Amino acid sequence: MLASSVKKASTKSSANGANLTLPEGYDPSEDEEFMNERQLVYFTQALQKWKQGIIEESKETLAHLQDGPIQEADLNDRASSETDWGLELRTRDRQRKLTSKIDAALRRIEEGEYGYCQVTGEPISLDRLKARPIATMTVEAQEAHERNEKISRDQ
Template sequence: MLESVVASSAKKKSNSKNMTTNDVVLPDGYHPADDEEFMNELQLAYFKQLLETWKQEIIDESKETLAHLQDGPIQEADLNDRASSETDWGLELRTRDRQRKLTSKINAALQRIEDGEYGYCQVTGEPISLERLKARPIATMTVEAQEAHERNEKISRDQ
């Protein structure tokens, strides 16, 4: 999955820093492909649009949750129903908290796009595979670096 050495990816990083994704119009049905230059204008615009859409969906869901909370307190007469409703709200609020944290990761990914660092592993400097970025657009490490990181975390926890 690693496509090049750190030196060549550093060169590509410096080239992509000069690109702007604000004026790029994506062709209908565009999806990044491995046969393109890594993190070219179209790919950057694609991932920027993907991240911004994801962020907006999270914001919209949060607004819905807030609107429901403002409707007033739980009005269940039966204690069991009330407890169930309160449990549901607790789960909903925890989900929103996770999504708040996810929003900050999305913002960080958008900043990496602007800085010309998006798509490159923060540990090795290698390009992150397009398939990984499509599956997890906020990824900051290659699969290999992520696995090594998780192994090190597990070893640290076990000690």
């Protein structure tokens, strides 16, 4: 029990990037120990960069939405503008949810649980994590989950 607490504490200090600088062009590989310090720093930085990009986009969206009410005289132009506004609001809501998932992934890194399937406990492939750093399940577990959801919806 104490050993796992120590491991998590050391992961916490290194995952924030304070103790480890990644070499230029570092790319996690299967040849390394899974979720070693370099990989944790790599994914922490990737998640933080992704989150920062979302925050910047949301600021732009909010500034655009605050430009004022839709005032087109033509009904078709007004309907088009309202549709665009609705799309921007839905996009902003998706970004808000994505930010929550990124925060959850960063918490999993700090807790030493990042990169492992929440269903099976197996490691999630590095390729999957690079493509979707917020992934919480292996491809197989995700597919089974989606099949079960589809069966539930169909009933």
